[in-house]
Amino acid sequence: MLRTDTLIIGGGLAGLAAARALEGRRSYLVAERENRPGGLASTVSKGGFLFDYSGHLLHLRWPRSTKLILDALGPNRLRLKRDARVYAHGRWTPFPFQANLSGMPDKVKAECVSGFLKAWNAGGGRGDGTEPFSRWTRRVFGEGISSHFMLPYNAKLWRYPLGRLTTEWCAPFVPMPTPEEVVEGAYGRRTEGMGYNTSFYYPKRGGIGALANALARGASGLRLGLEVERVDLKKGVAQVRHFGPVHFKRLINTSPLNDFVAMAADAPAAVRRAAASLRHNSVYVLNLGARGVRRDLHWAYFPGPEFPFYRAGIASNFSAALAPRGCASFYVEFATAGEALDLASAEKAAVKGLVACGLLDRASQVTERLWLRIPCAYVVYNRERAAALPVIDAWLKARRARSIGRYGAWKYSFMEESVKEGLEAADALPRS
Ligand SMILES: Cc1cc2nc3c(=O)[nH]c(=O)nc-3n(C[C@H](O)[C@H](O)[C@H](O)COP(=O)(O)OP(=O)(O)OC[C@H]3O[C@@H](n4cnc5c(N)ncnc54)[C@H](O)[C@@H]3O)c2cc1C
Missing domain, CATH: 3.50.50.60 (FAD/NAD(P)-binding domain)
Structure with a gap:
């Protein structure tokens, strides 16, 4: 004993x-x-690649x-400046969406900016965290930003009714721009330095x-x-x-x-x-190793229904040591409410989606794949x-x-x- x-x-x-x-x-x-x-x-090694349980980047504050x-x-260790983007309406725009509407079509931009200004003029304010997310986002960001990003993205991530999700978790993770920042982000300069993760550390070798x-x-x-x-x-x-x-x-x-x-x-x-x-929800991470990839971003958010995943990233852009020379490694994240994911069709949809948004070229060759499952991934704030x-x-x-x-x-x-x-x-x- x-x-x-x-x-x-x-x-x-x-x-x-x-x-x-x-x-x-x-x-x-x-x-x-x-x-x-x-x-x-943790990091798993397969076929010369090192795969994490999706992007795991160190944001340090204490x-x-x-x-x-x-x-x-x-x-x-490496210190990197974030390059995170959003892909919506067939276009790229920098993250966070609400402060960087410049890449969106004019109609979407106008809906987002006018909705935000209306919400701001009506009082805005973070609230005390008990308000349902679906009401909160409309009250704080307005109808445009909510319907083009906040609602579809969070529905895909949480896999839980957004009318029953509280907002206690939002403060560190959801940046709140001012009206000036929203307008400038839509029609003027880019506002990329916003949010909790504008720069991050990552191990030079060995993955997280x-x-x-x-x-x-x-x-x-x-x-x-x-x-x-x-x-x-x-x-x-x-x-x-x-x-x-x-x-x-x-x-x-x-x-x-x-x-x-x-x-x-x-x-x-x-x-x-x-x-x-x-x-809680469950997350399935599809890691892919590929040849012929020349994109430099770190990760991207996908609010649109045409993409069954909510986020994808290029891990080898955090550290080249994660992939063999001449190769890149991707992670693609799918969330479920706990039910099993059909891995074969999810993989097809992942590759199709990465090609559709241009992260993967049609000519790129996927040479390695590894599914990693996180049964308890995001705890639900209800x-x-x-x-x-x-x-x-x-x-x-x-x-x-x-x-x-x-x-x-x-x-x-x-x-x-x-x-x-x-x-x-x-x-x-x-x-x-
Ligand atoms: C998809 C996703 C992406 C993320 N990205 C980031 C990011 O970019 N940056 C960041 O800072 N954080 C990120 N996180 C959060 C980060 O993963 C966690 O905050 C952190 O790793 C949690 O560490 P922990 O020790 O609290 O829990 P865990 O890592 O879960 O450790 C708990 C340990 O307990 C062990 N265990 C469980 N039950 C038993 C048992 N009965 N007996 C013995 N052992 C047991 C498990 O095997 C596990 O090793 C992400 C999380 C997810 C889900």
Whole structure:
């Protein structure tokens, strides 16, 4: 029987950061069920290509987590200026759409600008996050921007009724231009430096998995291939598959919150009901390796119904080391409400779509392909989530356990935030 002070479930970035903060301070075990560290921030090698679980770019904003990430990467890093675009109505325009209408046809431009000005004059304002997304976007951006981008794009991404989605997640992710910026973006200069991700870091070599591998090297308590199947927070014991019981004093969970509650033997009925009400979408990422590609953008958004995917990017433009010489690598993202995607027809549609928008030439040869599935990809911000989280939190607090990271905390967050939460969760553990 194994005893440890702190059991960390999951060796993604949140679990690895917590481990790094505990190293040398107290005994801990990171149980990671996969045979590699990094969770969603991992890289898979196939046919000479390195494929991530879609574009995983580092946007850094907090000093401590920034330092840990940049120190871990050392010289193995590139800093890139974003080149993100939107493809709509058969044309390209820079991202974000609402501030860069210059590429759109005159009629679309006029509808978007006049709708925005009308909405702005009526009061606009971000609101408190509880308003349904479909109403919020019309109130804030007006009818044109909503119907040409916000509504169709978000419907494809979330795969959840937009009238039941709240807007708590929007603040860091949806840039809000002023009327001057909208007008200038439509008829004057380009407004590309807007939004949370105008520049980003990415590993020079090894894909985003290079970051997790570097963090894992300083985490002596990381054990791969260990899946936690059951926990009892009251008794302080976890059952690990093919391994047996692990006794712990403290627990940090980074696995999806709904799964964690389902495997917690001592979760009360109200907590189980709350966890069962949580919803998420699934994302399927088609990675393609191709020859004969000469486009320089990083990624693009596709609001139109003619494209079944919502976003696609050229990963080899983040780092040439992701593809063999003379080749490029693409990722194409499809979301579902959880149902299985028909991969064969999705792949046909992806190639057709990439050719239609010009990212792939007719003459380009697709030489490699790899589907990667993210069963729990974007957690859905609905009213049920807002009601459920406080119930689950209260139980975790009473048991002195913490649930962190994108899925442990059940939020729309990014890699650095998982790292930050891992560091903070380790700091917050009481002295043993
Ligand atoms: C499509 C997509 C694109 C994204 N793009 C970006 C981006 O460009 N930039 C950015 O900063 N962020 C991006 N993110 C978010 C980023 O992936 C996450 O914020 C971050 O990687 C989450 O790390 P984590 O440690 O919290 O969770 P995870 O990476 O999910 O790690 C949890 C770990 O727990 C393990 N686990 C689960 N259950 C068990 C169990 N029972 N026993 C043992 N182990 C278990 C899993 O195997 C996993 O390794 C993106 C996310 C998605 C879905």
